[in-house]
Amino acid sequence: MPTPVNKPLKIILGVTGGIAAYKIPMLLRLLKKADADVQVIMTPSAERFVTPETLSVLSEKQVLCDFFDPATGMWNNHVDLGLWADAILIAPATATTIGKMVHGIADNLLLATHLSARCPVIIAPAMDLDMYAHESVTENLKTLESRGVHIIPAEDGPLASGLSGPGRLPEPETLFAEFMKIMNPELPLKGKNIMVSAGPTFEPIDPVRFIGNHSSGKMGYAIADAFAKKGANVTLVSGPVSLQTPKNVSRIDVQTAEEMREACLKESTNVDIIVMAAAVADYKVETRAQLKIKKEEDLTLSLVKNPDILQELGKAKTSSQTLIGFALETNNGYDYAKDKVVRKNLDFIVLNSLADEGAGFGHDTNKVYLFDKTGSEKAYPLMSKKMVADIIVKQAISYHFSGNFADI
C-alpha cells in the first residue's frame, strides 16, 4: 500500500510475549527514523520482556496494553485504532497470538485491533525451533498467509532455549527492510527529499575562457533518474552538461564551484540523502579578467583553492541524513577513498578508478567500489552507468534506513 507523499505512515506495532521482544526498541527506532507515526500495542505477557516505558519514550506516545487505560479508566477503542492504521506489524508474533489470529479470538487489545483493521497485516513469528516446526503452527501460518497476512519468516540461529535452528526473530534492520519492502515494493523513497550534484564546474579565466574538466554528468544524471523512479523528490544541482533533465527531477543549473556550493548548501537543509557526484574544480583563477585576455607573451595564471562542498556538507550533516561522496583517482584509489569517507564525515563513498578500463569520464560504463565509514567494502564489475546508478541508489536506500550496505 503506497504511502501518501509527505504523510507519515501510521503503524500499529504489536508486541507479544516472547524473549525476542528485546529487539523491538531498535525496530521502533528505525521506524521512527523513517518518519513513521507508531502506536505500540503490547499483549499482557509482552510486558515481562520489554517495558512499556521504553517503547513509550521511543514512540513518543503512550503504549497501549489493555482495553481500558488503568489510570483514567478510559476505553482504548480498538475499532478506531484498527481504522487509523496504514499497517499492523506484529513482532515478535508468538505461537499463541498466531493461533488466536487464525481463530478470530479477541481477548486482548492487539487481537481486537487486528480484527477491526482494514490495512495490511505483517507478522514476524519467533519461537523455539520445535514450536516453529510444529504442524499446528505451520498450518496456522499457511492459513494466515492465505488470508493475505504477510509473514516475515523466522531465521535459523541460536535460540533462547540454548538450541539452535529456525525460529529466531530477524535482526531489527532486516525486519525493518522487509516491512518497508512489503509496504512500498516500488516506491520506497516516496516522500523523501534527495539532492544529487552532477557534471563539472567551469571556472572562468576571462569572458571567453575557463578551466574545466571532462565530466559528462552522465553518472550523476543516471543517479538522479534512479532516485526519482523510486518515488523520491529529487533536486539535481548540475554543472554545464549537454544532457536532458530526467523525468520528475527538478534541476538547478550552476557554472562555478562557488555557485554549486551556494545551491547545494541551500538545498541540503531539508534533504534525507545527498549524493555529490559532481566533478567540482578544486581550483579557480584568483582574479578573473573582466575583458578578454589578449595573446601576448607567456601567461601565468594564479590559482586559488575552491571551497570543498562535500566537506562542508559533512560538517553540517544531521543524524537523519545520509551523505555519499565520489572519488575519482588515478592511483592509490582504495586508500584515498577510505581516507575521504572519514575526513569528510560521509556514510559511504563511490570510488571509480581511472586505472580501470571503461571507467570514469566519457564512457557509458563504469566500474565502482563502495567503502563505508565502518570499513565495509563492495566491489562491482564493469557495467552500464545506469546499472551502477541502480546499485548506488539501492545501497543509499539500505544505508539510509538500516545503516548498512545491502547484500547486492
Ligand code: CTP
Ligand atoms: N568535491 C566537492 N568540492 C570540491 C571538490 C570535490 O564537493 N571542491 C566532492 C566531489 O563532488 C566528490 C568528492 O568531493 O564527491 C571527491 O572529490 P575529489 O576531487 O576526488 O576529492 P578531494 O577531496 O578534492 O581530494 P583530492 O583532490 O585531494 O583527491
